[in-house]
Amino acid sequence: MFAPAPFLLKDVSVSQVMIQVCVALIPGIAAYASLVGPAILVQLVIATLAALIAEALMLKVCRKPMALFLSDGSAIVTAWLIALTFPPLAPWWLIATGTAFAIVVAKHLYGGLGQNPFNPAMVAFAVCIVAFPALMSQWPSVGLQLGLIEQMNIILGWAPRVDALTGATPLDAMKTALKLGDGSFDVTTLLANQDIYGNFAGRGWEWVAAGYLLGGLWLWHRKLITWHVPVAFVASLSLISGALWIYNPSQFASPLFHLLSGGAMLGAFFIATDPVSGCTTPRGKLIFGAGCGLLAYIIRVFGGYPDGVAFAVLLMNLCAPVIDLLTQPPIFGMKDKA
């Protein structure tokens, strides 16, 4: 009989970790569903199925133990993050293709669980927004009330995708308006448009962000994530947006608007905290989170894409190994030397 010490193990497992991440996403999903209707739930199901099928296929190809890895839950977390970052009325095949690409290319071709240098969900987002820019920019019009059947028809392609159904995101609308640059718009008048904007950011989207924040805090409380990445992300996004907002409040929105818009909260607590593709040392996590926040702001405000979180995370994923290497913490007994 061979069993190395320790003989006692804490009751933890990868699947427990992944399940808790999914649980933490529920408040955000609930707020999302109440905002856009059941479409998002349909997308979650499509993404989950696509992820599990792609995962099973790749496990078979790579000759890895099927039951063990299929039940680890990591594919489901990827699928859910994809569903939550894609437009909720996107056609089913877009979500399915994105998810399959994430699992097959971004995850398994790099060696599977734990080996991927890039966050698979963000790879899916980046690939799809480059390949299908129009579809990836069609967000449901605010106040659009459709039932489950109508939404499913749109997603499955049985009903025509009419323009009236979709519109720009609050972030995108603001950028487009401000880019006109004729001075006829300023942030204050834009925010006064109560059709799109609520008290702080996009109408209703504020509550989705709050839901993610709640779930993220729970993850931190459960010690599944540390405070470093979210705090650095939020701090850097607030600092850069705050600085420009103070400089010119008519052209730049407030930090609160940016924190509660787009993928900021989801990114800060659920995406940038991915341990596989992110930094692992405490100082490294701070740099990583701050870099994500800063890049996300620059891309979403000055770049050509509606939101910048996905590209920010991918760019920081690239830097993570070097950051880790340069931020190794001093070890026990060697602190005065470091």
Added chain:
Amino acid sequence: MLMNLFKFKGGVKPPTNKTQSVTLPIAVAPIPSRLVVPLHQSIGGTPRPVVQAGDKVLKGQLIGEADGWISAAVHAPTSGTVLEVAMHTQPHPSGLDSLCVVIEPDGKDEWIARDLVDYKSMAPESVREKLQQSGVVGLGGAVFPTHGKLTASKTVPMDELVINGAECEPFITCDDLLMRERAEEVVRGIGIFRDLLQPKKVLIGIEDNKPEAAAAMRAAVEAVGEDFVVVQVPTLYPAGGAKQLIRVLTGKEVPASKRSTDLGVQCFNVATAYTAWRAIAQGEPVVSRLVTVTGNVGEPRNYEVLIGTPMDELLKLAHPHPDTDGIIMGGPMMGFLVPDRRVPVIKATNCLIAHDERLFPPKAPEMPCIRCGACARACPHELQPFEMYWFSRAKNFGKTQEYNIFDCIECGCCSFVCPSRIPLVQYFRFAKSEIWAREREKNAADQAKARFEFKQLREEREKAEKAEKLAKAAAAQAAKKAAEAAAAAAAPAESAAQPVAAEAAAPVTAPVPPAAAPATGDAEKAAKMATIEAAMARAKAQREAVQPKNTDNLTPEQQKAAADIEARRVAAHLIEPEPAQPAAPPDPKS
């Protein structure tokens, strides 16, 4: 007395499982039918056996003599007859054999004459020697010879003496019971250490889950009239690691590269202090120790056990349940399953845990590392276990050292918290042993290389000397010829030059050099020739050394040279070593 305690980072809180074995007092285990006493029971040199089969021995009689300063003597645990001095399986995960003295007890348990001395009258050096001769070693598990730790640094003043009664491993309670029942002797033993090291203060650290032990120690300190401070430290595994306890009590962090005395602190286990007192004051060498017998047994309890008692006989006393499928020696965090249930109790055996699947369920399959960093947060030495794992797995051992793998104390915290159930400590042990093996190989190869180069140098020197001799002989010959020629030339010149000799001494001597010139030229030529010959001989020898002409009829010297070259190639990883022809065996001659 309130003390400011420090914290160490990391640590875990496994279920302690200590209450089971503290309900009953210490019992004395009966003398077994046979004692197998391994000679190598401490860090350092293996003691040399001083008895042979058939010898009658008394309890406490020396059977293994310390080999070198870092080594400790071994004694007969009871009186009886030596059956054999032979190889037996060791209580070690490897299951390897080592030399043991097997004794058949006569049941009388008759002590050898014990000299009772007042250690205060002994010189410090003889106290250390007495401890070595009594086989006193660290009983916390590391079994480092205690006398070797009782010399303070010459440059750093000794601030604190830390006494380790933390006993942080789950299940183990032998130190707890020792402090409860024999606190006074522990305190007196600490007094010996204090007298040898002269620290400014003595701190006794006990985890706060052992209030009875702490109370007993406080009472004993008072009764003996010492000024030791008993400190209850938070229960957090591995608070009983020497470096962690030093950190908690003094705030000092001892890195792997330093001795604790370099930081003015030293640490001993309470059981070590106890045996030191017995050895010095009662003249009793270490022939027994307290062992917790617990786990899947009906009556968990602490026993005073003779060293060499077979583990299965000891376990029987506690009534193990029939589904017991193994014996763990040590605690569940750092212990190991013994390779054979009959292996003996040794000085390092603080606990036997009867293993079964209810207490220790089989581990779930290992998953890939997801870099969650739980291991890094749990590591009491603030290492990055997942990085070390990554490089150990890739056999990139240089990188594991960059990540300070030798600071790892193998406490098991990382494995304990790993959600992927990776046996991290196993990977680190593997990496460490590989690094050691490579270091040994490298040293051996370096030695072989040095020997080979020396041989080449010697041969060349001999050749050069020979050539020089030849050249000298040739030169002497030439000089002789030249002298003769000069003498012959000088004879006619003398008469001719005589009239002008007085007015021009220089012109007289002037013709002599031209006359001698051809002669010295001869000598120079001969010397040159000899040098050329020597160089050619050297080149030839070198060619012969480089080109293996015929590998069938080699002289032993040539074979050795070839083997040395082979060893160098292996060391340089140019080729794989041939299994049939191991790299150059060390030559006893050189």
